[in-house]
Amino acid sequence: MKIAVIGAGAIGGITAALMAKAGQDVQLVxxxxxxxxxxxxxxxxxxxxxxxQRVKVKACAQIEQLEGPFDACLIATKAYDMPDAAxxxxxxxxxxxxxxxxxxxxxxxxxxxxxxxxxxxxxxIGWGATMHGPGDLEMTSGGDFIIGRPNGDKTxxxxxxxxxxxVTETVIAGxxxxxxxxxxxxxxxxxxxxxxxxxxxxxxxxxxxxxxxxLAIIGEAVAVAGKKGIRIPPYGGKLDYYKLMSGSRALDxxxxxxxxxxxxxxxxxxxxxxxxxxxxxxPTEIDGFNGYIARQGADxxxxxxxxxxxxxxxxxxxxxxxxxxxxxLADPGLAV
Numbered sequence: 001m002k003i004a005v006i007g008a009g010a011i012g013g014i015t016a017a018l019m020a021k022a023g024q025d026v027q028l029v030x031x032x033x034x035x036x037x038x039x040x041x042x043x044x045x046x047x048x049x050x051x052x053q054r055v056k057v058k059a060c061a062q063i064e065q066l067e068g069p070f071d072a073c074l075i076a077t078k079a080y081d082m083p084d085a086a087x088x089x090x091x092x093x094x095x096x097x098x099x100x101x102x103x104x105x106x107x108x109x110x111x112x113x114x115x116x117x118x119x120x121x122x123x124x125i126g127w128g129a130t131m132h133g134p135g136d137l138e139m140t141s142g143g144d145f146i147i148g149r150p151n152g153d154k155t156x157x158x159x160x161x162x163x164x165x166x167v168t169e170t171v172i173a174g175x176x177x178x179x180x181x182x183x184x185x186x187x188x189x190x191x192x193x194x195x196x197x198x199x200x201x202x203x204x205x206x207x208x209x210x211x212x213x214x215l216a217i218i219g220e221a222v223a224v225a226g227k228k229g230i231r232i233p234p235y236g237g238k239l240d241y242y243k244l245m246s247g248s249r250a251l252d253x254x255x256x257x258x259x260x261x262x263x264x265x266x267x268x269x270x271x272x273x274x275x276x277x278x279x280x281x282x283p284t285e286i287d288g289f290n291g292y293i294a295r296q297g298a299d300x301x302x303x304x305x306x307x308x309x310x311x312x313x314x315x316x317x318x319x320x321x322x323x324x325x326x327x328x329l330a331d332p333g334l335a336v
Contacts, residue, residue: 001025001071001163004092006063006085008035008044010129011102012076013137015167017044017055022166027066028059029085036061038135048139049127068092072160074123075111076102078277079288086114093119098160100147104187104273105288106180108150121157122176123147124183126236127168143236144169148176178225182235185221188289189214192310194272195284195317196328201271205264209329211257213306216336219245220304221293227300239263278317278324286314309333 001024005016008030016028017039030036038044039059046053060066063085069092075085082103093099093115100121101107112120126143145164147157157172164170173179193204193213204210222241225232234240244256274284290307297304313331316322328334 001159002069003027003163004066004068004070004073004089005029005076006073006089007031007076007081007102008039008059008135009076010131010137010139011125012074013039013044013131013135014046014050014129014139015074015076015102015164016057017046017137018050018167019163020057021053021055022163024163024166026057027070028057029063029066030059030061032134033061035059035134043135045136046139047137048129049142050139063088066092069094070097072098072100072163074100074102079103079105079107079285080283082107083110083114086111090115096156098157100160103285103288104183104191105285106177106184106292107288108177108180112150117151118149118153121147121149121160122180124173124176124179142168144171146171146173146176146179148173148179150177178230178232181221181225181230181232182241184289184292185218185232185241186235186239188221188293188307189217190270191272191274191284192217192286192290192314193329195274195278195286195314196310196324196331197326198275198324199326200269202264202268205261207326207329208257211260212336213329213334214260215245215256216306216334217290217293217310220297220302220307224293224297224300224302224304227302228296274314275324283318284314286311306334306336 003026005012006029016026020026036059039057043054043056073089075082077085098121099115099119100123101111102123108120108122124146128141129139152174154172161170277284290310294304294307
């Protein structure tokens with residue numbers, strides 16, 4: 001396949017590099033000339049679960065510099081940059097070329113408005129990655145890709161599955177929206193809480209007040225999905241939200257707290273992507289996380305006060321009207 005990858009961050013860069021290494025015809029949009037020069041020159045430096053290696057990728061700094069047409073496009077930008085990227089690459093795509101949303105959160109509805117429902121493909125990224133510097137990318141954890149169209153049509157996705165399969169195991173889902181909801185919930189807990197309090201996941205999950213908010217977000221998201229007729233699969237095949245939230249006894253509450261405490265211990269050093277964005281002076285993707293849950297809740301008539309409050313608080317932090325502090329965990333609007 002001839003594939004355009006827009007976004008040379010950790011996810012986009014590693015994906016483009018490993019596909020190129022496997023022989024796919026890949027072009028990478030890096031946004032910054034420095035990274036484009038590294039990618040096409042000495043090559044992107046990869047490390048971690050994908051092994052230490054240098055991989056050259058044909059790269060450019062602007063979407064308009066791509067040499068189309070393309071059989072597929074992967075958009076691995078931040079959520080707020082995705083619509084512009086989709087509009088600019090659209091003239092370079094074939095009539096049936098799939099366009100994959102690789103953002104955190106759920107962006108398939110906005111993507112479909114631009115490229116059409118038939119070309120829109122959602123993607124759950126089950127592996128982790130981080131950028132240590134320009135062109136220096138680490139795959140921090142293993143995992144798979146789950147892809148699928150929101151309308152459930154699997155036609156024509158086999159070639160895309162094969163291409164992505166050169167990066168990691170790839171599965172075509174019949175209900176990609178449900179899969180996206182499963183990861184959305186985890187992201188909405190970890191990224192929003194980390195952004196308001198400044199702690200790593202391990203530090204947060206030691207605190208009962210943080211765990212209470214974590215569980216409140218899950219409760220709101222599960223209620224909204226239920227009203228929308230969405231059955232959420234266990235995240236990573238292990239974290240079953242319905243079992244986690246079942247029961248109202250004190251013993252059930254203890255079980256819930258112990259479960260997420262264990263998750264916090266397992267991924268203790270995990271740092272919120274939104275917190276990292278704030279530290280760099282960049283906006284967060286909160287609209288695609290808790291903001292999405294709140295909007296869907298309003299549409300379904302399900303109150304989501306905790307998600308709504310977190311959106312407001314993070315907007316205040318972005319505007320320098322509120323400090324990042326553990327004191328934010330005691331905000332009255334987050335009381336549960």
